[in-house]
Amino acid sequence: MPYPHPPFAKAVAVKSLELAIRFWPQESRHWGQALLGEAHEISRPVDAIFWALGGVTVFLRSHLSHLLALLKLPPGRTATSLPMGTNGPRFPHNSRLVTAIILLAVGALLLLPSGREAASIVTSSWRDYDATPREARVVERLAAKAEKDHDARQLAFLASCVPDPDRAEILADRAVALDPSLFWIYTSRYRRPVDPIKNQWLARLRASDPDNAFVYMLSAESVVDHRMWSKFGSDGRPIVEPSQIPGFLEWSAYMQRALLAPRYDSYGKRQLELTRQGWQQSPEVPVSLVQYSLWSHRLAGGVWEYVRLQILDAKRAAAAGHAEQAEKSLLEIASAGQRLIDGSVTDVERFGALEVARSAQDALRELYASSARHADEQLAAAQLHLLEASKESLLRGWRQSRKASTERLRKKAVIVQVSAWSALGLAVLTFLSLILLEIRSIPWRRFPRIRWTACRLADFGPSAVLVLTGVFLFSFRPFALALDQYRSTVTTSAYAPDLVWQLWALDSVRSPFSYLEPSGSVFWVCVIIALSLIALAIVVRKVWRHVAPAHHA
Numbered sequence: 074m075p076y077p078h079p080p081f082a083k084a085v086a087v088k089s090l091e092l093a094i095r096f097w098p099q100e101s102r103h104w105g106q107a108l109l110g111e112a113h114e115i116s117r118p119v120d121a122i123f124w125a126l127g128g129v130t131v132f133l134r135s136h137l138s139h140l141l142a143l144l145k146l147p148p149g150r151t152a153t154s155l156p157m158g159t160n161g162p163r164f165p166h167n168s169r170l171v172t173a174i175i176l177l178a179v180g181a182l183l184l185l186p187s188g189r190e191a192a193s194i195v196t197s198s199w200r201d202y203d204a205t206p207r208e209a210r211v212v213e214r215l216a217a218k219a220e221k222d223h224d225a226r227q228l229a230f231l232a233s234c235v236p237d238p239d240r241a242e243i244l245a246d247r248a249v250a251l252d253p254s255l256f257w258i259y260t261s262r263y264r265r266p267v268d269p270i271k272n273q274w275l276a277r278l279r280a281s282d283p284d285n286a287f288v289y290m291l292s293a294e295s296v297v298d299h300r301m302w303s304k305f306g307s308d309g310r311p312i313v314e315p316s317q318i319p320g321f322l323e324w325s326a327y328m329q330r331a332l333l334a335p336r337y338d339s340y341g342k343r344q345l346e347l348t349r350q351g352w353q354q355s356p357e358v359p360v361s362l363v364q365y366s367l368w369s370h371r372l373a374g375g376v377w378e379y380v381r382l383q384i385l386d387a388k389r390a391a392a393a394g395h396a397e398q399a400e401k402s403l404l405e406i407a408s409a410g411q412r413l414i415d416g417s418v419t420d421v422e423r424f425g426a427l428e429v430a431r432s433a434q435d436a437l438r439e440l441y442a443s444s445a446r447h448a449d450e451q452l453a454a455a456q457l458h459l460l461e462a463s464k465e466s467l468l469r470g471w472r473q474s475r476k477a478s479t480e481r482l483r484k485k486a487v488i489v490q491v492s493a494w495s496a497l498g499l500a501v502l503t504f505l506s507l508i509l510l511e512i513r514s515i516p517w518r519r520f521p522r523i524r525w526t527a528c529r530l531a532d533f534g535p536s537a538v539l540v541l542t543g544v545f546l547f548s549f550r551p552f553a554l555a556l557d558q559y560r561s562t563v564t565t566s567a568y569a570p571d572l573v574w575q576l577w578a579l580d581s582v583r584s585p586f587s588y589l590e591p592s593g594s595v596f597w598v599c600v601i602i603a604l605s606l607i608a609l610a611i612v613v614r615k616v617w618r619h620v621a622p623a624h625h626a
Contacts, residue, residue, distance in 0.1 A: 085125070087121070089125045145168050145169075145170060146168060146169060147164045147165040147166065147167060147168055147169065147531070148164075148165055148169055148172065148507050148510045149164055149510035149511055149513075163521075163524055164510075164528065165510070165531040165532045166532050167531065167535075172507070172531065172535050175535035175536055175538075175539055176535050176538070179500075179535070179538055179539050179542050182542050182543070182546060183542065187553060188546060190553065190556070191546055191549040191552075191553065192493075193360065193361075194360045194552070195489060195490065195493050195549070197359065197360060197361035198490075202361040202364055202365070203236075203361070204359070204361055208236075208359045208361060208362060209235070209236050209237075211357060211359065212235050212236075212358060212362055213235070213240075215227070215355050215358065216228065216235065216244055219231060220247065223251055225248045225249075225251035225255055226248070226252070226255070226347060226350065226351065227351055228244050228245075228247055228248035229245065229248040229252075229255050229258045229347060229351075230347050230348060230350070230351025230352075230354075230355075231351070231355075231358075232245040232248060232261070233258070233261050233344075233366035233369045234351075234358060234365060245258050245261070249277075253281070256281040257278070257340040257343055258344075259274040259277060259278055260278070260291065260339075260340055260371050261344065261369040261370075261371065262368075262369045270291055270371075275288070275291060275292050275295060278292075279292065282338075284334055284335050284336055285336060286332070286334035286336065286337040286409070286412065286413070287331075287337055287338055287339045287373060287416075289327045289328070289330045289331035289334060290328070290331045290373030290374075290375065290376060291371070291373050293323075293324045293328050293331065293373075293375055293379075294373055294374055294375055296320045296323045296324045296327065297320045297323075297375075324375070324379075325379070328375065328379040331376070331409075332379075332383075332405055333405065333409070334409075334412075335412070336412060336415075336416060337412050337413050337415070337416030337417070337426075338416050339370065339371075339372065339416070339417075339418060340370070341370045341418035341419060341422075344366070344369060344370050345367070345370075347366075348363065348366040348367055349559060349560065351366070352559075352560060353560055356560070360556070370419070372421065376413075376429065377425060377428065380406055380410075380429050380433070383402060383406055384403070384406065384432060384433070384436050386402065387399040387402045387403050387436060387440075388436065388439075390402070391440055396440065396444055399440055400437070400440060403436050403437045403440065406429065406432075406433035407430055407437065407456075409429065410426055410427075410429035410430025410431075411430055413425070413426030413429060413430075414426040414427060414430060420467060420471060424464065424467055424468075427460055427467065430460050431457060431460040431461060431464060434456045434457040435457055437449075437453040438450055438453040438454050438457055441453055482551075485548060485551055485552075488544070488548040489545060489549050489552070492541050492542075492544040492545040492548060493545050495541050496542050499534055499537055499538050499541065500534075500538045502534065503531065503534030503535060503538060506526070506527040506528075506530040506531050510527055510528070510531060
């Protein structure tokens, strides 16, 4: 009894071999043709199928051998030797295998946890730490998990990281609903540094923390933008009359309550501690989003303007014969300034608080001198001297330590950014050169210089990229150390300011050319070096043109 479908089975076997021959390597294609010829002579379909399977196995082994042979050859070359009497194009010296190993080493360095973090932070600085859709989805996933677990503190942390400010406000409301002690997170910026806090949030703050001067300062700031009339003339009086501004009376009432409040707390320490704990719990939150939480600490404005107005009113009262009223007002300001100093977290807050207390003590000294109260005058002068010394010490420490550290960080950031940009640019050129060398249809005889450049890039580009990647990761170590110190500490973050300045330094020089300002000395040094190298290259080329023919002769 004949086989029911012999033609079809044999046809499948033959067609399979014919398809394999179309993609068979040239140097061993004759083996495939021999297998196909034998397949036509097989009569039994089952034998033809097994013969075709064997042929496909030989086809795969041929391709593997061909691939290994290609890996031993330089990019662009497909034959081990050129025909006799022919001058082929120039090829790189390094084989494809060596090039692949070097590039794989680069990829392995960047795939390590430290390499991924360094690449993520630096690339985030290139886009000014704006969140990508993928990063936003990570935070949204964590926020959904925190809501499911009723984790109020994690919700509060993620609220300051979410790129969408409307979504952040929703998370903040849910966090406070779960834990009312987190009411202070309403003072965060939520990526709206210019907009004032919502009135319902301010009412919640005043009800939850009525003894805190900070909540009344924020309330005053929401009524009147102090920048509208904060300019004062040379005589110390405001250029714009404050009483003519709508809302001035309400603003003054809030400011008066702020000066009389028994304490000052801007919630800066709580914000830093929340950020540290939240990041420890969810280390997958990108640094580009965590830095918004670090910078979400809000500072209230308008205090200095109100104090100056109060000092002017006290001087008018003293001139009108109401010395006791003026003294009472100035003592209130001096006491409020001391409370601001005690509760300040940042140097900016502390500097403003020192200026408030100093101005009040200076006005008291003048008042006591005009009233011939010499003992009180000396006491006020002593207090004034201490405040001025503290202010000068703060400024001197800022200039010496912070300015020096800022310049040092910027120099380190320049090395990081330059090495990152150089590695990325050279990697792109190297990959482009490798691709062009593999395209055999390009008429390279018409572009010998481009061929020579591509070969040099294929030879030295991968090694240079590996070296630049190593320089990039090594130069990033100080920034990685700041991250590790911030995340590993178990107390209120003492390393947060360092981390903030580290991130700022990377952002300030996110382009390697931003540091080369035409007004700076570094710019002109680089210009001089570049011109000198160009001149040296021209001279060497001229000399080589004269020396080379003589040497060959």
